[in-house]
Structure formats: structure tokens, C-alpha cells
Amino acid sequence: MNNSETECLLMFNRVTNYNPSQKLEIYKKYRTFSKIFAQRSEIERTWKKPFKINGVILNTERLLKSIKTELDYLNSSGISIIPISAKGYPERLRYIYDPPLVLFANGNKELMLSKNIIALVGSRRSSNHSLSMAYTVAKELSEAGCIVASGLALGVDGYAHLGALDGGAGTIAILGNGIDVIYPGENAGIYQRIKKSGVIVSEFPLSTPPYKRNFPMRNRIISGIARGVVVVEASDRSGAMITASYGLDHGREVMAFPGRAGSRQYSGNNALLKEGAYLVEGASDILSVLGIDFDSKSKRGTLFYSGIERDILSIIGEEALTIEQIVDKLKCDVSSISSVLTRLEIQGHVIQYPGKTYRRILKYGE
Structure with missing residues (x-):
């Protein structure tokens, strides 16, 4: 998809007064997003409503500036733009009643x-x-x-x-x-x-x-x-x-x-x-x-700790510690420590007390 087509896709995705099924109907008729904007007047007459973003009529020239900034951000952040016509678009999703015209994906x-x-x-x-x-x-x-x-x-x-x-x-x-x-x-x-x-x-x-x-x-x-x-x-x-x-x-x-x-x-x-x-x-x-085969012996019963899990378990003993104390000892960010503590709590390895203090409740071997 060239930049012009991508820009038109991002602009059309910002339109808020057409729902996904209406947008899909328009896309199926015109087949490209650049053509949708080339035929914008005809579409607005047919549907009897102008393209709007949160109640404000879409100004193509003004919006293009922010769209270019958005594209720069997406590219620099490694975020993929996956239009409904792309091979990377999930096949099952493509065939629901009102599939999204585009997906943004960050990761695998x-x-x-x-x-x-x-x-x-x-x-x-x-x-x-x-x-x-x-x-x-x-x-x-x-x-x-x-x-x-x-x-x-x-x-x-x-x-x-x-x-x-x-x-x-x-x-x-x-x-x-x-x-x-x-x-x-x-x-x-x-x-x-x-x-x-x-x-x-x-x-x-x-x-x-x-x-x-x-x-x-x-x-x-x-x-x-x-x-x-x-x-x-x-x-x-x-x-x-x-x-x-x-x-x-x-x-x-x-x-x-x-x-x-x-x-x-x-x-x-x-x-x-x-x-x-x-x-x-x-x-x-x-x-x-x-109907999915599953080997019940595959990984069940295997005890595995990541490095940060081992570090947390090594410093939490019978005396309860707060998240702040754990962060200070391990020099890690709060969000990482918090998610690992949640996991250890679910697994029954630590217990949380009032005031968000944590105590180890089991002993583990490596």
C-alpha cells in the first residue's frame, strides 16, 4: 500500500459517524481508500451525512498533517498497519459481519x-x-x-x-x-x-x-x-x-x-x-x-522461574515486604515487579497482606 493510500485509510478510520458495517459497505463499493476520498461528495450525498470526526466535519487538508505525524510515529514505534485486504489480516476475522477495516499491531x-x-x-x-x-x-x-x-x-x-x-x-x-x-x-x-x-x-x-x-x-x-x-x-x-x-x-x-x-x-x-x-x-x-490434541505430560508439573522471580523469592522471607522495598532492593521498575508478584501470588508462592505487603509462603528448590 503506497503512502497516499495509507494516509486515506488512516483518515477514513478516524471518521466516527459511520459505523464499521457502513464503512465496510463503502469500501466494498470503491475498493480503495484513495478512491473513497476521491468520491467523497458522492458518498456523502448517498448516505446523506458528511464525514465527521467527533461531530466536526472532516477537513482533509488539515487532517493530513496529523496523519503524516501519526504515520511517522507508527513507523518509528514498529507498529504495523494491517488493512482488511492484506495477507496478514486474520482470516477468521475478515468474514464476520462487521470486521474492522484496519488493525494496528505491536509485537508478533x-x-x-x-x-x-x-x-x-x-x-x-x-x-x-x-x-x-x-x-x-x-x-x-x-x-x-x-x-x-x-x-x-x-x-x-x-x-x-x-x-x-x-x-x-x-x-x-x-x-x-x-x-x-x-x-x-x-x-x-x-x-x-x-x-x-x-x-x-x-x-x-x-x-x-x-x-x-x-x-x-x-x-x-x-x-x-x-x-x-x-x-x-x-x-x-x-x-x-x-x-x-x-x-x-x-x-x-x-x-x-x-x-x-x-x-x-x-x-x-x-x-x-x-x-x-x-x-x-x-x-x-x-x-x-x-478437537485439539493435547499431551497432558507435555509441561505440567515443571517448575520454572525466570531470573526476576528467583530474585524476588530470594529476598522475600517471613518478614513481609512492600513493593517499594522490593523495587529498592532489586533496582527494577514498579510495573515489572508488580506483574511478577501477581503471578507468584496466583501460583501460591507468595501471599499479599493489607497495605500491599508480600510474604513468601513456600520454599523452592532450583
Whole structure:
């Protein structure tokens, strides 16, 4: 794609008063983004609305200046621009009802082309049991060679990403904001790890804030890119249920962990199971539903610590330490220490006390 075509793509992507399905219809008719702008007047007459960005009519000449700056940033940051016509665009996603016209990818974009992508989703305020389950299941799926996709939110999403990273196969984080915006801030450490060992993906223009309306759009990509959607824990009003609903619309296999009867926390899970979703209790069940072979002896039971994990465990003893004390001793950044402590806590190696102090609860051999 030449620069002129790329610039027109980025401009059209900024238009906010046409939804994805309308943009797709226009693109299918004109076939190139430069032609869309060449025929802009005709399109606006046909649709009876001008191109607007957040209520302001798009000024091509003025916008081009910021688009050139955006292109410079994308190129210098190693962020890939993947239009819907490109070979690198995920095939499954291309055929949903309203696929995004462009994806921005930071990291290993080849992961999006993987055959076995599994979406793991759930509530931001999930129980400790569900968070531990999200981590463990994601790790085992990753060890089986599957790629876990989720939305980088607090709760289940973050734990699923951590498990997938620790499993070694990588993970896909799909954002509801610009790819250069880290949200939520608490997951900054996970974001940086995914850039190195997975891929960050967004359809939104640079610097787009995490508007509430963006997240259902984000959820259709999580479902669209995956072979199956797994709900770990969700109430009937959770955003995870939107992803599951998209999964049904997209013809994906929808699975859910069982929850306590009458529990509001699991009302979404139980509703899905009543409607015919597959009941799963672990990674092997998920793989069985999708027909993926899994050697249960592959990596389970193998205890492996990264360098920073060993360093943290070596300084945390019976006396509880704060994150600040650990950072001071190891001379590392807070976000890295925080994400590793979260992982060690999930694995049952450290315990967190009030005031965010941490104590080691097990002894390990190398």
C-alpha cells in the first residue's frame, strides 16, 4: 500500500459517524481508500451525512498533517498497519459481519494468523478462584501450543494474559482504545511483556481514549479472531457476555465454567450453560471441544522461574515486604515487579497482606 493510500485509510478510520458495517459497505463499493476520498461528495450525498470526526466535519487538508505525524510515529514505534485486504489480516476475522477495516499491531503480528486462537474472558471483579483458574487454564492452553486472546482488562483478562505468557506460546491483547494508550494503568507491566512476547492489537486511531462505547466493538474482535470463546466468570451484565454473544453470532464454540447456583457473579456462566454452551472445567475440556490434541505430560508439573522471580523469592522471607522495598532492593521498575508478584501470588508462592505487603509462603528448590 503506497503512502497516499495509507494516509486515506488512516483518515477514513478516524471518521466516527459511520459505523464499521457502513464503512465496510463503502469500501466494498470503491475498493480503495484513495478512491473513497476521491468520491467523497458522492458518498456523502448517498448516505446523506458528511464525514465527521467527533461531530466536526472532516477537513482533509488539515487532517493530513496529523496523519503524516501519526504515520511517522507508527513507523518509528514498529507498529504495523494491517488493512482488511492484506495477507496478514486474520482470516477468521475478515468474514464476520462487521470486521474492522484496519488493525494496528505491536509485537508478533503472526500470532493473529494462528490456527488455534482461544478467547478467554471474564469479569473485572472476579473471585480469587476464577483468577487462579484463568491463569492456570491459559498457561496450559499456551503449553499445548494455543494462543490465548483477551482484552487486557483488570481481572480475568490480565490473569489470562499472564498465564499465556508463562506458557510460552504468546498471547493477543485486543484493546478498546488507541494502541499507544495503556489502559488500565495497573496492567502496564503486562502490556510491556505482551509487546515483547505476544502482540497488542487495536482498530482505533492513535491516542483514542478508552471510551465506554469502544469495548463492545473490541469484544467482536476478540470473538472474531478466535476458534472458541471461554467465559471464566461473568454476571449476566458483564462485558464478557457480549463477547460470548458475538461468539454465537460468529459461529464459534462457546464454553463456560460452571458457577454456584444462584450466584450473581456466575449468572452469566449459568445462563450460557442453560442455553447450550459447553461446560468446561479445565484446559483439557476446552481442547477436547475444539478437537485439539493435547499431551497432558507435555509441561505440567515443571517448575520454572525466570531470573526476576528467583530474585524476588530470594529476598522475600517471613518478614513481609512492600513493593517499594522490593523495587529498592532489586533496582527494577514498579510495573515489572508488580506483574511478577501477581503471578507468584496466583501460583501460591507468595501471599499479599493489607497495605500491599508480600510474604513468601513456600520454599523452592532450583
